[in-house]
Every structure is written in structure tokens, then in C-alpha cells.
Amino acid sequence: MARPSKSAPLDLTQAHDLTQAHDLTAGVIDRLSCPTDKAQIFLRDGKAPGLRVRVTAAGAKSFVFEAKLHRQTVRRTIGDVRSWSIEQARTEARRMAVILDNGQDPREIERQRQQKQAQAQSAAAAQTLTLAEVWADYIEQRRPFWGALHYRDHVDKAKAGGLPSGRRGGGKEPTQPGPLASLMACRMVDLTPERIEAWAALEGQTRASSARLAWRLLTVFLTWCSQQPAYAGLVPDKNPAKTQKAREALGKAGVKKDVLQRGQLPAWFAAVQQLQNPTIAACLQVMLLTGARPGEVLALRWEDVNTQWKGIHIRDKVEGAREIPLTPYIEHLLTALPRRNEWVFSSPTSASGCLTEPNTPHTRACKAAGLEGLTLHGLRRSFKSLT
Known part of the structure; x- marks a missing residue:
């Protein structure tokens, strides 16, 4: 019988040709092909137990380890036969055979190795996370549980500043950075007690009130981080x-005393009612007459006003929601307002409407009435003291 050519395809049409071991060589592997009636075949190596060469119908060839466990x-x-030499494949097959002899599955060993590698890479990447990156994730995750003003506080306190002022009469002066802006570029792992104390000492000198709120937000944020698997390793067990020192550097909030006296009410109402914008005039009066927080009044929608049962649905930032009476005078004020959109106190120039x-x-109305230092929150305090 003539000896087959070294370039002729390896004939594996017989079943015994697939089950018997072959001395793997580069020539044998090169001549190996998959019969047309099969999706793939495996050629056993005669030197390394468990080593196979797999060839598919598409012609792809790779070294494979196969055994029983x-x-x-x-x-x-x-691996691919073009990337692995025969001896390298035999060495790897023998290594896997030893693992099997110890009662372990090499697939599970590899899975654990890859998992540890991924965890190590993730931990290394986490070490570079900045406060700004985690802060953005934090407020996005917590936003569904917050009111609009609480969310805005988190955004404003972290703003970089330098943008044109959006307030009426703001002029050309750019906005100032928020109290937390100087910390945003810091890595989370660098937010040590000493770093935060130095920040508090600096901010407490110029804007203690705003910095106190920022500090409270930061404290809650760090507690949240310690409870998240992705960030717990970035903060110490004790909230930094x-x-x-940080608390003392920011000082204590003083008792606010800006309230309207009973005798000042006529002057205040007269000045507010003279404002050119009737929406603002109505808004300020509703703040005083309901005792609601400024943000709660500004967030009123027309759907919150029940003219049938004379009630107003207030979205309370503390209790969630509460109902207050719709008095005849307040109903008179609201009825006169234009219905431009969903908001009761709408604005055609505001981006949010x-x-x-x-x-x-x-402030301008108070000055005209001869009242100094009365803030919007002072209207809420006035409601409490006058009633």
C-alpha cells in the first residue's frame, strides 16, 4: 500500500482513528481536517493524557484538555494551535491533569482566578475615584427619595462656579463656587479628618452658614458611602x-430674629402689593399667610389646589405631604394668577417654568416699607409668632 503524502489531509473517517492516540506533530495538525458529516472532531495526543486537538467544520483548530471528574x-x-506550540499545550494539559488528580475542576480554578483579578482591578480603579464622581452617583441614586430643594442643595453646594449669574439683577459677576467645590477633585481615599477640618476652618471664616449645610450634606454622604459595597473600602469606619474640630470651625447657627410685628403688617402688605410682578406679590403673601417654607410655596402645582373642598396640598420636605386650608383671601390671590403651565407661581423667563x-x-418691598433684614424664611417665622 502506498504511503500517504505528507500534504494529504489526515484521514479520520474511521471511528478507531478518532479514539486512538496520535503522535502530534506540526504536520499532523496541519493535515487534520473535519469530515463533512461532523461539526467537530478531536484528535488525541499520545504523550500528554487529556490533550486533544479540536478541528471544526469551519477549519478552526485549537488545543483542548479533556478528562473525567x-x-x-x-x-x-x-488555545489556538497557531498561538501555542505542541510542547506548551502538553505542559498545560499536564498541569490541568494534576489539578484533576487533586479533585479540583480546572474550570472553577480559572473562574476564581479571573474573579480575583477583576476584584483587584476594580479595587485599584476605586482608589482613583474622586469625590465629584461618587457625589454625582450619590445624588442620582438618592434623588427619587428627596424633594426638589434638597436635591438642589446638593447640586449647588458642589458647583464649581464661574458661570454667569442667573438671578435678576445679578449683573456680570460670575457665580461663586459652592462650599464643597474645593473638595470635589480630591480622591475619596484622601478625605481624611485632617483634610475636612482644614476645609471647615477655611470655609467657616467667610460663609459659615452655607458651609454648615454643606458639612451636614457631606457627613450624610460619607455615611451612605460606608454602606455601599462599591465605596465602603474608600472611607474609614469612623465618619471622617x-x-x-470641624464642628467648632463652622460654629453654631444663631437664632434668627427676623419676624414681622403685628403693627408692621399693614406696611408690609402695602409694599408687597405694589410690586410690579403680581405673581411675586401673590407668592410672598401666600408664604406669610400659610407659614409654608418658601420652597414648598414655589413648588405648588395647580393640581395641588382644591377649590371644591378648599384645601392646598403641600409637599413637605420633612413629613412628605400635608394639607392646609385654602382661605378665601388666598383663593382670591391664586384665582387672579395666569395659568401658563403646571406651576401656580409660574415664570415665562425661568428655564423650569x-x-x-x-x-x-x-428686599426691595421691605426697604420701601421701612423694614430691614426680613428674609423669606422670616415670613415663616412671622406666621408662627403672629398666630
Whole structure:
């Protein structure tokens, strides 16, 4: 019988040709092809137990390890025959055979190795996370549970500043950075008690009130981080913002005393009612007459006003919601307002369509009435003291 050519395809049409071991060589592998009636075939190596060469109908060839573990077939691809030499494949097959002899599955060993590698890479990447990156994730996750003003506080306190002022009469002066802006570029792992204390000492000198709110937001944020698997390793067990030095550097909030006296009411109402913008005039009066927080009044929608049962649905930032009476005078004020959109106190110039806090018009009205230092929150305090 003539000896087959070294370039002729390897004939594996007989079943015994697939089950018997072959001395793998580059020539044998090169001549190996898959019969047309099969999707793939495996050629056993005669030197390394468990080593196979797999060839598919498409012609792809790879080294494969195959053996039995607990009566189950364990098969794992070693690599492409173009990337692995025969000796390298045999060495790898022998290594896997040793693992099997110890009662372990090489596939599980590899899965654990890849998992540890992924965890190590993730931990290394986490070490570079900045406060700004985690802060953005934090407020996005917590936003569904917050009111609009609480969310805005988190955004404003972290703003970089330098943008044109959006307030009426703001002039050309750019906005100032928020109290937390200087910390945003810091890595989370660098937010030590000393770093936060230095920040508090600096901010406490110029804007203690705003910095106190920012510090409270930061403290809650760091507590949240310690409870998240993705960020827990970036913060120490003890909240780094909760230190006596940081608290003392920011000082205590003073007792606010800006309230209207009973005798000042006529002058205040007269000045507010003279404002050119009737929406702002109505808004300020509703703040005083209901005792609601400025943000709660500004967030009123027309659907919150029940003219049938004379009630107003207030979205309370503390209790969630509450109902207050719709008095005849307040109903008179609201009925006169234009219905431009969903907001009761709408604004055609605001991006949101809703009126922003009318601090400047209120200050102007108070000055005209001979009242100094009365803030929007002072209207809420006035309601409490007068009633």
C-alpha cells in the first residue's frame, strides 16, 4: 500500500482513528481536517493524557484538555494551535491533569482566578475615584427619595462656579463656587479628618452658614458611602467629617430674629402689593399667610389646589405631604394668577417654568416699607409668632 503524502489531509473517517492516540506533530495538525458529516472532531495526543486537538467544520483548530471528574466530562480550551506550540499545550494539559488528580475542576480554578483579578482591578480603579464622581452617583441614586430643594442643595453646594449669574439683577459677576467645590477633585481615599477640618476652618471664616449645610450634606454622604459595597473600602469606619474640630470651625447657627410685628403688617402688605410682578406679590403673601417654607410655596402645582373642598396640598420636605386650608383671601390671590403651565407661581423667563426664590423683590418691598433684614424664611417665622 502506498504511503500517504505528507500534504494529504489526515484521514479520520474511521471511528478507531478518532479514539486512538496520535503522535502530534506540526504536520499532523496541519493535515487534520473535519469530515463533512461532523461539526467537530478531536484528535488525541499520545504523550500528554487529556490533550486533544479540536478541528471544526469551519477549519478552526485549537488545543483542548479533556478528562473525567466525578464521572463528568471536563473539557477546557487551551488555545489556538497557531498561538501555542505542541510542547506548551502538553505542559498545560499536564498541569490541568494534576489539578484533576487533586479533585479540583480546572474550570472553577480559572473562574476564581479571573474573579480575583477583576476584584483587584476594580479595587485599584476605586482608589482613583474622586469625590465629584461618587457625589454625582450619590445624588442620582438618592434623588427619587428627596424633594426638589434638597436635591438642589446638593447640586449647588458642589458647583464649581464661574458661570454667569442667573438671578435678576445679578449683573456680570460670575457665580461663586459652592462650599464643597474645593473638595470635589480630591480622591475619596484622601478625605481624611485632617483634610475636612482644614476645609471647615477655611470655609467657616467667610460663609459659615452655607458651609454648615454643606458639612451636614457631606457627613450624610460619607455615611451612605460606608454602606455601599462599591465605596465602603474608600472611607474609614469612623465618619471622617464627624470631628469636633470641624464642628467648632463652622460654629453654631444663631437664632434668627427676623419676624414681622403685628403693627408692621399693614406696611408690609402695602409694599408687597405694589410690586410690579403680581405673581411675586401673590407668592410672598401666600408664604406669610400659610407659614409654608418658601420652597414648598414655589413648588405648588395647580393640581395641588382644591377649590371644591378648599384645601392646598403641600409637599413637605420633612413629613412628605400635608394639607392646609385654602382661605378665601388666598383663593382670591391664586384665582387672579395666569395659568401658563403646571406651576401656580409660574415664570415665562425661568428655564423650569417656575418662579425662583424672589429674594430681591422682597428686599426691595421691605426697604420701601421701612423694614430691614426680613428674609423669606422670616415670613415663616412671622406666621408662627403672629398666630
